[in-house]
Amino acid sequence: MTENFNYLFQYLEKENITIDKTEFEFQIQSHPAYPSLLSITDTLSFFSIDNLATRVAKEQIDDLPTQFIVYLNEELNPPGLFFIEKKGENYSILKDKNTNTISLQELEQRWLEIVLVVEKQEFEPTKIKKNNFIGFFISLLIPALGGVLYSLNATAKEILFLLLPIIGVLFSVAALKDLFDAKSELLNSFCNMKASTSCDTIVGSNKWKIFEIVNFSDLSMVFFSFQFIGLFFSILTNNIDSFFMLQKILLVFAVPVIFASLYYQKYVEKKWCPICLVIISIILLEFGYLLVFQKINFTIHIQSILLYGLVFLSILIAWLGLKKLLTSQKELKEFHFKDSRFMRNYEVFRNNLMAYGKMQLPETPIIIGNKDSSLELALITSPFCGYCKETHELLEKILFKNQQYLKLRILISADIDSINEERKTFFRILMSIYLQNGASSFLEALTNWFTNKDLKKWLESYNHDFEREKIDSIYRLQNQWCIDNKFYQTPLIFINGYSYPKMYERKNLVYFIDDLMEDKF
Known part of the structure; x- marks a missing residue:
């Protein structure tokens, strides 16, 4: 029997937060800690909903927002989570579509100090179109x-x-x-x-x-x-x-x-x-x-x-x-x-991640995010790779949400000495955009390429000066490293020098980012 999250959906609606309920239930049931409070907070974070679970003494109830979720004792059932809304001097509590009104004194008697709050989104949420077949x-x-x-x-x-x-x-x-x-x-x-x-x-x-x-x-x-x-x-x-x-x-x-x-x-x-x-x-x-x-x-x-x-x-x-x-x-x-719960267990993921030892990656000038962060994601990619677009979008999404807490190093796999002149110019301009204009311009140019994949139009749009010898030496170094270590396919992801486990789909990386940021290895 699955957990009923009506109280949570009601809370999110009150906070003007729209969520796909079916997808939420799938994601939370896939969580290794389901149906705990941790599974709720992690799944809310997965949907980019800022939230906080914390302890609040009953003496501090008046300091809480007018709406929140809290653990309460129940007379005939085990303690559970309820949606609370303050209405004047009293409090409305909801669970399983049943709404009751209680006084502050009654609330204090049932209070278990664990509170969950979410932060309102500043943008207008996208409405989910339901299939009315x-x-x-x-x-x-x-x-x-x-x-x-x-x-x-x-x-x-x-x-x-x-x-x-x-x-x-x-x-x-x-x-x-x-x-x-x-x-x-x-x-x-x-x-x-x-x-x-x-x-x-x-x-x-x-x-x-x-x-x-x-x-x-x-x-x-x-x-x-x-x-x-x-x-x-x-x-x-x-x-x-x-x-x-x-x-x-x-x-x-x-x-x-x-x-x-x-x-x-x-x-x-x-x-x-x-x-x-x-x-x-x-x-x-x-x-x-x-x-x-x-x-x-x-x-x-x-x-x-x-x-x-x-x-x-x-x-x-x-x-x-x-x-x-x-x-x-x-x-x-x-x-x-x-x-899914097994595959999303962080300890299992960490053991697989570290199973093959740490590698010393080659130098690259392309570093995006917090350069002083202890968590480093590295991507070996090729703009002409058919699978790299999806991985770029994934890592950019992760980076956008956590750019203060991690850095992304990008290594471009290109045999600069054997490809045709048009492609050589493409790679040299791409590297030059980062060296001269920075990360934002680089990501914009790369996104433009993955969106259109029209080499002539891209070269016309990004006609850029470059230092050929300096840039070519960077590509040669990175390409030779890939050959020496027998990395012939792209994309490849490394986490603090450890190769991303092959048994995990790359899209599953989002489930482990929070744990990786807290871990020290």
């Missing part, structure tokens, strides 16, 4: 369904009954929300409205051995799907009476299942599942519907039994196959999270 699909499905029913001359009573299994299927999907990866704050609030309610506890329980084979959610999904498709078949074949007769039989057999579900919730798990209770209510409504509107004689033909048996068997096989596929995808996702 499901809403679009439903908007097309409803009129299409209505058109089919109209063409089949379905009666109002038949349409009324059809609505019940449709609702049943929707709530069955809701009961299996973890399997379908259907996240909904409203659904979470509905399932956890009281301390005595929990859909996840009931749906995920297997205290009865039979649940290892089939559970209540499977039964409801197959049952309502069969009703929905079966009614269509009955309207199409003009065999309504046989369908409703069969429903009476099935609903009679559903009664023991209902009692078993209620018993299991009340006495085995001692928790109520609101979604399960809604599904039970739908079945009882169907029973009432048949008693009131479908007073038919008990007659059913063998052909009808075979037809509906085939429909039921097809739905059952389809559901079991779909469930197996969804379960495999869920397990794969969970494995990916665990793998």
Whole structure:
């Protein structure tokens, strides 16, 4: 079960900070310390949101901002994080969409001194465009369904009954929300409205051995799907009476299942599942519907039994196959999270980084950032390398955020004596831009090149004087070092002289920067 971060998202919204919630949840679940406070602060930092987690005594509550997050004691649950907003003399506290108002004295009694605050962004956040495919699909499905029913001359009573299994299927999907990866704050609030309610506890329980084979959610999904498709078949074949007769039989057999579900919730798990209770209510409504509107004689033909048996068997096989596929995808996702946590563990990264020893890199005049920093990133690159653009963008992003705390040395791999004259001029001008105009002009020229990669236009834009012998000697030194150490491909990253581990993707470097800045090696 994943952690609910509604309190954090509410806080960020109050601070006018927009964040991609899905991406946030993926990144934080990949953190090796998930779901700790450290994982929250690191993930906020990953999204470039300035934040601070610190200890604050209860006597200093009045000195805090009007909005913040804090650890508080709970009466029936372990301590947790809450979003706090000061309103006059009182405080509003929020968690899991439940909002309460407490006094300063009550807050002090529950206070655990650990506070998280974020800093407002000065720029207008980029709005995230959400994919509304499901809403679009439903908007097309409803009129299409209505058109089919109209063409089949379905009666109002038949349409009324059809609505019940449709609702049943929707709530069955809701009961299996973890399997379908259907996240909904409203659904979470509905399932956890009281301390005595929990859909996840009931749906995920297997205290009865039979649940290892089939559970209540499977039964409801197959049952309502069969009703929905079966009614269509009955309207199409003009065999309504046989369908409703069969429903009476099935609903009679559903009664023991209902009692078993209620018993299991009340006495085995001692928790109520609101979604399960809604599904039970739908079945009882169907029973009432048949008693009131479908007073038919008990007659059913063998052909009808075979037809509906085939429909039921097809739905059952389809559901079991779909469930197996969804379960495999869920397990794969969970494995990916665990793998990401391992790969983002700093100690593991550090051990791999230092496994092959430190190298003495050649001299280069191109140093960007804080030249006195103890943390040095070095990049061996080539402007004509197909993979170097992405690495340059990554390192520039890291440097922009942490330029006071690290330096970036850039070594350019170029065999200045064997390339054509046009490229020689390009490399000499590029080096000369840094030597004469500094880091900003150099990065601007390099970015322009990676963006357009038009050599003639670039040379026209950056017509620059250069000292050929001095610059060529720099390139020869760096190129010979690469040859001597058998570094023939670019880009290559070094951290304080240690080669970046091959088992890590270069983009993962952002996860370790904070630890690298604190480490001394």
